[in-house]
Every structure is written in structure tokens, then in C-alpha cells.
Amino acid sequence: WEKGKNSLKELLVNYTDWVNNLENEKSKLEERYLSASDKNILKCKKSLDRIKRGIHLILEGDDDSDIVKCFRWMNRSMIWQQQRSKSPLRKWMRKGNNLKLEDEEFTFESLEIFHEKKYSGKWRPFQIAFVLMNLESIINDESEEREIIDLIWFPTGGGKTEAYLGVTAFNIFWRRLKGNNNNNEYLYSGTSIIMRYTLRLLTTQQFERASSLICACELIRIEQNNDIFNEVNLGSEKITIGLFVGGSSTPNSKKDAIFSLNALTTKDSARYPFI
Numbered sequence: 001w002e003k004g005k006n007s008l009k010e011l012l013v014n015y016t017d018w019v020n021n022l023e024n025e026k027s028k029l030e031e032r033y034l035s036a037s038d039k040n041i042l043k044c045k046k047s048l049d050r051i052k053r054g055i056h057l058i059l060e061g062d063d064d065s066d067i068v069k070c071f072r073w074m075n076r077s078m079i080w081q082q083q084r085s086k087s088p089l090r091k092w093m094r095k096g097n098n099l100k101l102e103d104e105e106f107t108f109e110s111l112e113i114f115h116e117k118k119y120s121g122k123w124r125p126f127q128i129a130f131v132l133m134n135l136e137s138i139i140n141d142e143s144e145e146r147e148i149i150d151l152i153w154f155p156t157g158g159g160k161t162e163a164y165l166g167v168t169a170f171n172i173f174w175r176r177l178k179g180n181n182n183n184n185e186y187l188y189s190g191t192s193i194i195m196r197y198t199l200r201l202l203t204t205q206q207f208e209r210a211s212s213l214i215c216a217c218e219l220i221r222i223e224q225n226n227d228i229f230n231e232v233n234l235g236s237e238k239i240t241i242g243l244f245v246g247g248s249s250t251p252n253s254k255k256d257a258i259f260s261l262n263a264l265t266t267k268d269s270a271r272y273p274f275i
Contacts, residue, residue, distance in 0.1 A: 001063060001072070008055045008132075011125060015051065019044045047133060050145065054132030057139070066181070067139065070173040074131070077169045077216035078162065079121045083114050084212045092264075092272055099264060123162075126154065130163040131170065138171050161206065165213050168193045172217055176234040185235040200249055204275055207243050214241040243275060250275045 022044065026037045057067050087108060090101045115121045123131075130152060137145040152160045172192050179188035195210065197203040221234040243250070250273055251257035263270040 004075075005059060008058065008128075011128065011132075012052060012055055015048055015125075015129070019048055047129070050133040050136065051129050054135040057135050058132075066174070066177050067135070070170050070177060073173045073217075073220050074166055074169040077213055077220060078166055079111065079114070080216035080219070081165065081209070081213040082120065082162070083108060083111070084216075085209060086120075094265065094268075099261075123166075124159050126152075127159055127163040127166065131166040134167050135170070138167075138174055161209055164195075165210065168210070169213060169217055172239060173220075173234065176221070176239075179235055180233045185237060189235060189237045200245065203243075203245055204249060207241070207245075207275060211241055214239055245275075249273075 019041070022037075022041050026034065026041070029037055058071055061067060092099050093102045111121070130150065133150065134145075137143040137148070152163055154160050175188035175192055176185070179185035182188075195206065197206055218239040221239050224234050225236075246252070247256065251260050257274075260270075260273045264272065
């Protein structure tokens with residue numbers, strides 16, 4: 001944990017230096033670009049202030065504060081999500097009239113081995129910065145930053161999904177802790193996050209990624225609730241995920257689901273339609 005806190009401080013120092021360097025570079029620009037430069041530098045400074053507040057929220061309390069707990073649970077659920085997302089996809093196999101996953105004895109490598117890989121178990125700077133920028137608005141119901149819409153502008157495959165999944169996990173755990181602290185878990189249960197995508201294929205892919213995270217969050221909830229030495233309780237309601245999508249992607253009724261399942265068990269050419 002000490003290493004983690006030092007990494008946050010290092011991020012703040014490096015980003016501060018980068019923003020200050022922009023001021024120096026501005027002097028090399030033609031006059032017609034100065035106005036745009038000033039606007040962009042001001043936006044960078046506002047982002048820097050939000051990142052700084054997020055880091056201070058984590059570091060100013062003790063190591064057992066609610067914010068630190070949620071931050072650490074978020075990191076644990078994210079590394080599990082990353083580990084599962086990089087594992088080989090198990091296919092459904094027909095055995096008689098039953099459908100079963102292949103490799104039922106499949107086991108994941110330990111987190112220690114996973115961490116040894118170059119890019120595994122690590123945040124990219126913009127990802128953790130995005131999480132830190134949003135901590136204030138999550139924990140403070142009256143925060144003016146709740147009026148801000150953040151746009152992550154980054155190339156495909158650059159890691160945008162992990163950035164908002166991190167915010168998702170923190171928000172879920174924070175709401176659960178707030179419900180526990182107020183002795184009313186239902187006040188902070190229900191729908192925490194709504195994600196919407198513009199393409200059917202993208203919706204399916206991102207749902208699978210998000211599902212890995214939600215499963216990890218649920219495992220943490222079960223673990224915390226079963227710890228008799230830990231007074232933390234993340235609620236009795238399961239942490240779950242749902243999907244609202246058209247019938248061309250997956251059966252939209254029980255009748256259609258039964259029809260598709262029967263086709264799978266009787267026809268070798270049947271398409272697997274379930275998400």
C-alpha cells in the first residue's frame with residue numbers, strides 16, 4: 001500500500017511538471033495560436049486540480065478509511081477483471097442433450113505470476129487519472145463537479161474501458177458502504193451505473209468486460225460479509241448486471257430462450273445465441 005501511495009504522489013508531480021512545461025512551450029507559438037493554447041492549458045489545470053483533490057481524499061485519512069477501502073477494493077476487482085479478460089475463451093460443448101463448458105477444471109495463474117508480465121496489473125496514467133478526477137463527485141452529493149461530463153478521447157485499444165470500469169467499481173463499493181454506515185442498504189442499492197453503446201456488437205463485447213468486473217465485485221462483497229473479524233458489510237443484496245438489447249443479439253423472452261436452447265441440444269448447426 002505504501003508503494004501505491006507513492007505512485008499516486010509521483011503521478012501528481014509528473015503531471016504538474018507537464019502542465020507547467022506547456023506554459024514554457026507556449027512562448028514558441030505564433031500569436032494566432034495563443035488564445036487556443038491558453039484555453040487548453042486552463043483545461044489541463046482544472047484537470048490537475050481534480051486529480052489533486054482525488055489524491056488528497058485518499059491520502060489525508062487513515063489507511064482504514066472508507067475511501068481507502070473502496071479504492072483498494074476497486075483495484076482488486078480491476079486486476080481480477082483484467083486477468084479474466086486476457087484468459088482464453090471457454091466454448092460451450094454438447095454432451096448428449098446437455099451443454100457444458102469445456103475445460104471445467106481450468107484454473108487461473110496466481111496474481112503474483114500475472115503481475116510479472118510487463119503490462120499486467122498496472123494502470124496507465126490517463127486511466128488512474130480519470131478515476132482520481134471523479135472521486136470528489138462520487139463521495140460528495142453536493143459537488144459542483146457532478147455537472148461535468150468527462151469525455152475520454154483516446155484511440156481504440158488504448159484502455160478507455162478500464163478507466164470507466166474503475167470508476168464503476170469505486171462507485172458501487174462506496175454506495176454499499178454508505179448504505180451500511182446509514183443502516184439502510186436499500187437507500188444505496190439498486191442501479192448504480194448505466195452504460196449505453198451505439199453499436200450492437202460493441203454492446204455485447206462491453207457487457208462481457210463489465211460482467212467480469214461485476215463478478216469480481218460480488219466476490220469481494222461475499223468475502224467481506226463472511227469475515228467475522230471485519231465490521232464492514234457490503235449489503236445482503238447481490239452485486240449484479242443486466243442487459244437490455246434487441247432479440248437479434250439474444251433471446252428477449254423465456255419462450256425464445258427455450259426454443260434456442262432446444263435447438264442447441266438437437267442441431268449441430270445451431271448458433272449459440274446467449275450472452
